[in-house]
Amino acid sequence: MNKRLYILSLIFLTLFVNVYSQDKDGTYNFLNMTSSSRVAALGGVMLPINDSDIQIVTSNPSLINSGINNSLSLSYVDYYNDINMASFRYGRDFDKIGSFVATIDYRNYGDFYYANENGTIEDNTFSVTDYDIHIGWGRKLNERLSIGANLKFAGIQYENNSSFAIAVDVAGTYITKTNWVFSLVARNIGSELHNNYQGFRNKLPFKMQAGASKRLEHLPLTVIVLYDNIQKWDLSYDDPLDLENNYDPMTGQMKEKGKLDKFAENMFSHFVFAGELNLGKNLALRLGYNYGLRQNMKSPTKKGAVGLSYGVAINVYKFNISYSRSEMHIHGSPNYITITTNLDSFKKH
Numbered sequence: 001m002n003k004r005l006y007i008l009s010l011i012f013l014t015l016f017v018n019v020y021s022q023d024k025d026g027t028y029n030f031l032n033m034t035s036s037s038r039v040a041a042l043g044g045v046m047l048p049i050n051d052s053d054i055q056i057v058t059s060n061p062s063l064i065n066s067g068i069n070n071s072l073s074l075s076y077v078d079y080y081n082d083i084n085m086a087s088f089r090y091g092r093d094f095d096k097i098g099s100f101v102a103t104i105d106y107r108n109y110g111d112f113y114y115a116n117e118n119g120t121i122e123d124n125t126f127s128v129t130d131y132d133i134h135i136g137w138g139r140k141l142n143e144r145l146s147i148g149a150n151l152k153f154a155g156i157q158y159e160n161n162s163s164f165a166i167a168v169d170v171a172g173t174y175i176t177k178t179n180w181v182f183s184l185v186a187r188n189i190g191s192e193l194h195n196n197y198q199g200f201r202n203k204l205p206f207k208m209q210a211g212a213s214k215r216l217e218h219l220p221l222t223v224i225v226l227y228d229n230i231q232k233w234d235l236s237y238d239d240p241l242d243l244e245n246n247y248d249p250m251t252g253q254m255k256e257k258g259k260l261d262k263f264a265e266n267m268f269s270h271f272v273f274a275g276e277l278n279l280g281k282n283l284a285l286r287l288g289y290n291y292g293l294r295q296n297m298k299s300p301t302k303k304g305a306v307g308l309s310y311g312v313a314i315n316v317y318k319f320n321i322s323y324s325r326s327e328m329h330i331h332g333s334p335n336y337i338t339i340t341t342n343l344d345s346f347k348k349h
Contacts, residue, residue, distance in 0.1 A: 041311025041324035043288035048183035061148030064138025098139035
């Protein structure tokens with residue numbers, strides 16, 4: 001047991017070293033997107049919920065356990081305009097080496113028209129897609145501590161431009177005697193293997209996340225608190241359009257916020273709050289609030305419900321069907337639907 005804990009500690013030490021060599025980049029940022037309806041409804045980030053749900057283990061592989069054996073999940077996302085996403089997950093348990101989940105995520109951004117240097121639109125079109133393939137592994141070290149990892153291969157195909165990368169996620173989960181669930185995840189540790197862009201190399205969007213959840217004793221409610229982007233404290237950015245009038249029109253200097261205001265804004269930009277209410281065995285209601293997403297995507301003139309997400313799940317026959325919406329912008333909200341089942345439930349006993 002001490003040897004295992006030593007290995008786990010060594011892994012996470014390696015992760016912290018990697019924090020300073022990687023930074024967020026938009027090219028592979030789709031690796032931090034989710035197609036899971038449950039994850040989207042509860043804030044869109046890693047979930048520390050230990051209930052053997054195959055649709056949440058992609059973002060937290062330390063939750064992969066024997067309960068996902070023969071589980072199957074299909075997801076579809078109606079994103080913006082003609083952008084669509086789909087995913088497939090299948091889980092299998094092996095007694096001696098642990099449990100595994102295979103995941104395929106595919107995203108299609110529609111067709112684009114060619115245009116010449118004068119801006120004239122041509123009749124020919126080209127497609128834009130990206131995808132990633134995961135092999136996730138999880139294992140319980142004892143009744144309270146479990147670890148897991150994802151090996152990911154990601155690819156991009158934009159017209160004749162292509163890129164391929166390999167990455168690893170590493171996670172650990174600890175469950176207390178009072179059934180608090182704590183998880184720590186480091187995502188997208190890796191590098192680009194190939195691209196045909198000249199003189200340009202893409203970075204992977206490394207990030208670390210920590211979260212806790214608790215199922216209340218006298219109410220069928222699970223409360224969830226997450227801290228996103230541990231590796232970077234200041235998540236603010238300078239808006240070149242200055243939509244919120246942060247610059248003094250007379251001096252051209254940026255208006256400095258008070259230290260307390262700046263600290264509070266940075267702090268809450270990392271937090272995601274969520275809750276899941278189970279109404280009997282066949283119905284669940286979900287709600288999440290991502291303050292960091294709201295700060296990045298809100299419009300100064302009409303803030304709306306940006307940052308809020310919500311969803312519902314029902315059990316029908318041998319299937320769990322979940323639907324959610326994420327208020328990412330005032331001009332539209334993606335729709336997520338996920339269907340999960342366990343193939344063992346169809347076997348005749």
